[in-house]
Amino acid sequence: MLEERALAALREAGADEPSATAATRAMMHASRMGVDSHGVRLTSFYAEALRSGQVNGRPDFKVRRTASASAVLDADRGLGHAAAYAGMELACQIAKESGVGAVGVAHSTHYGAAGAYALAGAEAGFIALSTSNADSLVTLHGGAKRFHGTNPIAAAAPVAGARPWLLDMATSSIPYNRILLFRSLQRELPAEVTADIAGEPTRDPHLAEVLTPLGGQDFGFKGAGLAGLVTILSAILTGSTPDHLVPPMNPEEGEPKPHDIGHFCLAIDPERFVGRAGYDALMQQYLTGLRESPGRSGAEILAPGDREWRTMEQRNRDGIPVDPDTARFLKLV
Amino acid sequence: MLEERALAALREAGADEPSATAATRAMMHASRMGVDSHGVRLTSFYAEALRSGQVNGRPDFKVRRTASASAVLDADRGLGHAAAYAGMELACQIAKESGVGAVGVAHSTHYGAAGAYALAGAEAGFIALSTSNADSLVTLHGGAKRFHGTNPIAAAAPVAGARPWLLDMATSSIPYNRILLFRSLQRELPAEVTADIAGEPTRDPHLAEVLTPLGGQDFGFKGAGLAGLVTILSAILTGSTPDHLVPPMNPEEGEPKPHDIGHFCLAIDPERFVGRAGYDALMQQYLTGLRESPGRSGAEILAPGDREWRTMEQRNRDGIPVDPDTARFLKLV
Numbered sequence: 001m002l003e004e005r006a007l008a009a010l011r012e013a014g015a016d017e018p019s020a021t022a023a024t025r026a027m028m029h030a031s032r033m034g035v036d037s038h039g040v041r042l043t044s045f046y047a048e049a050l051r052s053g054q055v056n057g058r059p060d061f062k063v064r065r066t067a068s069a070s071a072v073l074d075a076d077r078g079l080g081h082a083a084a085y086a087g088m089e090l091a092c093q094i095a096k097e098s099g100v101g102a103v104g105v106a107h108s109t110h111y112g113a114a115g116a117y118a119l120a121g122a123e124a125g126f127i128a129l130s131t132s133n134a135d136s137l138v139t140l141h142g143g144a145k146r147f148h149g150t151n152p153i154a155a156a157a158p159v160a161g162a163r164p165w166l167l168d169m170a171t172s173s174i175p176y177n178r179i180l181l182f183r184s185l186q187r188e189l190p191a192e193v194t195a196d197i198a199g200e201p202t203r204d205p206h207l208a209e210v211l212t213p214l215g216g217q218d219f220g221f222k223g224a225g226l227a228g229l230v231t232i233l234s235a236i237l238t239g240s241t242p243d244h245l246v247p248p249m250n251p252e253e254g255e256p257k258p259h260d261i262g263h264f265c266l267a268i269d270p271e272r273f274v275g276r277a278g279y280d281a282l283m284q285q286y287l288t289g290l291r292e293s294p295g296r297s298g299a300e301i302l303a304p305g306d307r308e309w310r311t312m313e314q315r316n317r318d319g320i321p322v323d324p325d326t327a328r329f330l331k332l333v
Numbered sequence: 334m335l336e337e338r339a340l341a342a343l344r345e346a347g348a349d350e351p352s353a354t355a356a357t358r359a360m361m362h363a364s365r366m367g368v369d370s371h372g373v374r375l376t377s378f379y380a381e382a383l384r385s386g387q388v389n390g391r392p393d394f395k396v397r398r399t400a401s402a403s404a405v406l407d408a409d410r411g412l413g414h415a416a417a418y419a420g421m422e423l424a425c426q427i428a429k430e431s432g433v434g435a436v437g438v439a440h441s442t443h444y445g446a447a448g449a450y451a452l453a454g455a456e457a458g459f460i461a462l463s464t465s466n467a468d469s470l471v472t473l474h475g476g477a478k479r480f481h482g483t484n485p486i487a488a489a490a491p492v493a494g495a496r497p498w499l500l501d502m503a504t505s506s507i508p509y510n511r512i513l514l515f516r517s518l519q520r521e522l523p524a525e526v527t528a529d530i531a532g533e534p535t536r537d538p539h540l541a542e543v544l545t546p547l548g549g550q551d552f553g554f555k556g557a558g559l560a561g562l563v564t565i566l567s568a569i570l571t572g573s574t575p576d577h578l579v580p581p582m583n584p585e586e587g588e589p590k591p592h593d594i595g596h597f598c599l600a601i602d603p604e605r606f607v608g609r610a611g612y613d614a615l616m617q618q619y620l621t622g623l624r625e626s627p628g629r630s631g632a633e634i635l636a637p638g639d640r641e642w643r644t645m646e647q648r649n650r651d652g653i654p655v656d657p658d659t660a661r662f663l664k665l666v
Contacts (some may be wrong), residue, residue, distance in 0.1 A: 070432025099403025
C-alpha cells in the first residue's frame with residue numbers, strides 16, 4: 001500500500017514510469033531498513049522538485065561506454081534513483097567482463113539513500129561503492145560557512161549465504177534533518193556536529209544552521225577530506241556541479257533552479273582477485289571474528305548493516321511506521 | 334645524506350635493491366611532507382623485521398593480469414613499499430587503456446605512508462586510491478579489544494599546474510605512536526581517541542592501550558565501517574590475512590611470525606569520464622571555492638595536502654629534522 005501510494009504520488013507529480021519505480025524502490029529500501037530520513041517521507045520532497053521543474057520527470061538517459069572498464073551516464077536531470085541503479089547495474093556488467101567497472105553518473109539529482117545502490121551491486125555478487133555529491137550543508141574543517149554536501153559513501157560486499165555487509169554513511173556526523181528533528185523535540189544536539197550561522201559550534205538545535213564534518217573539532221579534516229573525495233569522484237569526474245555551486249533542492253527562498261549533481265558507481269568482481277571461494281571463506285572468517293569480538297560492558301558487536309537487516313525483518317513483520325505528515329501526503333490517513 | 338643512510342641501513346638488513354629503494358622513497362616522501370610518524374624513523378623498524386625474517390628482503394613478485402581492468406600482485410612478503418608502488422604503477426597503466434585499473438597486492442607487509450602511492454598515481458595523471466590493512470590496534474565501535482588495524486585510506490587527484498590534492502588518513506582518530514609520544518611528553522591525549530585495556534575510554538597515555546575508530550563515542554561506527562571497507566578491499570579481496578589474525582610487526586613478546594597483509598590500488602583516468610580539460614577546469618573551480626571559503630575566526634582554509642606541500646617546501650630549504658634515536662640508528666650523529 002505504502003509502495004503504491006509513493007509510486008502514485010511520483011507519477012502524479014510528473015515522473016515517468018522508470019523514474020517513479022526506481023525512486024520508490026530506493027525509498028522503500030530505506031524505509032524497510034529503518035533509515036527513515038531517506039525513506040518514503042522523501043516522496044513529497046521529490047514531488048515538489050518535479051513540479052517546480054528542478055527535476056526532469058521524463059529524462060532521456062545517454063550512456064557512453066568510454067573504455068573497457070568505464071562509462072558515463074548522463075541522467076538528464078532526472079530523479080537520481082533510476083540513474084544510480086542503472087549506473088550500478090552497468091558497473092556490475094562491466095566488472096563481470098573487466099574485473100572492475102566504474103560508471104560516472106552526470107547531471108543527476110538527489111538520489112536518496114546511497115546504500116540502496118551499493119546493496120544492489122553486492123546482491124549481484126560484487127563489492128560495490130556508491131557516492132554522490134549534494135548541495136552544500138556542511139562546513140569545511142575550521143570553516144565558517146557551508147561548503148560540501150553531506151556527501152555519502154556507501155559500500156557493500158557480498159557474504160555467502162547471508163545478507164551483504166553494508167556501510168552507508170554521510171561524511172558529516174549527522175544528517176541535516178536531525179537538526180530539524182531535534183528542534184521539534186526541543187532536544188540538545190550531540191557535541192561537535194553542528195555550528196551556528198557564524199560557524200561557531202553549538203548544541204542548540206534552534207541555533208544550529210550547518211553541519212560539521214565527521215571527526216569533530218579535532219579530526220574534522222578527515223570528514224572534510226572524505227567529503228572532498230566524494231565531490232571529486234561524483235561531480236568533478238563526471239562534469240557535474242561541485243557542491244558549493246549546486247542550487248539547493250526545494251529552496252526556502254527564491255526561484256527553484258535546476259538541480260545538477262553527480263554520482264559515482266564502482267563494482268569489483270572478487271572472482272578476478274582472490275577468487276569466489278577464497279573471498280567467501282575470508283569474508284566469513286572476518287565477520288565471525290568481528291561478531292565474536294568482545295564489546296565494552298558486554299555490548300553486542302555488530303557488523304555494518306546488521307542493525308538494518310534486523311530492522312527489516314521486524315518491519316517486514318510489523319509494518320513500516322510513517323510520520324504523520326507523510327501519512328497525510330500519501331493519503332494513508 | 335639522510336636518504337643514503339636509510340638506503341644503506343635497509344641494504345645491510347638484507348633488503349635487495351628494489352625493496353630498499355622503494356622503502357626509502359616512501360619514507361622520504363613522508364619525512365619531506367612532515368608525516369614524521371611514517372618517515373625515516375621507520376628505518377630501524379623495517380631493518381628489525383628484515384633481520385627477524387618477518388619480512389622477506391629478496392621477494393619475487395608475481396603479477397597476474399586477471400581481466401582488462403584488474404590484476405593481482407603477489408608481494409611474496411617483501412617490504413610493502415616496492416609492491417605498492419608497482420601495484421599503483423600497474424593500476425595507472427591499466428587505467429590508461431581501460432578507464433579504470435584496480436590492482437590487489439597480496440601477501441605484503443607494512444607499507445608506511447599510504448599517501449605516497451596515491452600521490453604517485455596522481456602525479457601520473459590519475460585519480461588514485463591506496464588502502465592497506467594492518468595488524469590490529471583499533472577497537473570496533475563499542476568494542477573492548479583491538480580488532481582492525483589503523484587501516485589508512487589515501488586518495489590523490491591531479492590539479493593542473495599545481496601539486497595534487499592529497500588526502501592520507503588513518504581510519505582511527507590518531508596513529509598508535511601518538512600514544513607513545515604523549516607518554517614521553519606526559520601529556521593528556523585528546524578525548525575519545527584511545528581506550529584502556531578493558532576498552533574504557535581514557536585520556537591518560539599511560540593507561541591507553543588501544544585506539545578507537547574515527548568518530549569517537551557517538552560516531553565511531555563510521556570510522557569502524559571505513560576500517561572494515563579497507564580490510565575487505567586490501568586483505569579479503571586479495572586473499573591476505575584480516576587484521577585481527579595478522580601477526581604483529583616487531584612483537585614485544587614471543588617469536589616474530591611472518592607478516593601478511595594486503596593493499597588495494599585504484600586508478601581512474603579523468604580522460605575517460607568528463608575529459609581532461611573539463612576535469613581540470615572543475616577541479617580548479619572547486620579548489621578556488623574551497624580556499625576562498627571563510628574560516629571560523631579568520632582561520633585559513635586549506636585543501637587536503639596544502640599543509641604538507643608547505644612543509645615540503647620548508648624542509649627542502651631547511652632540511653628534515655630527525656629524532657635522536659633515528660639519528661643514532663642512521664649514524665647521523
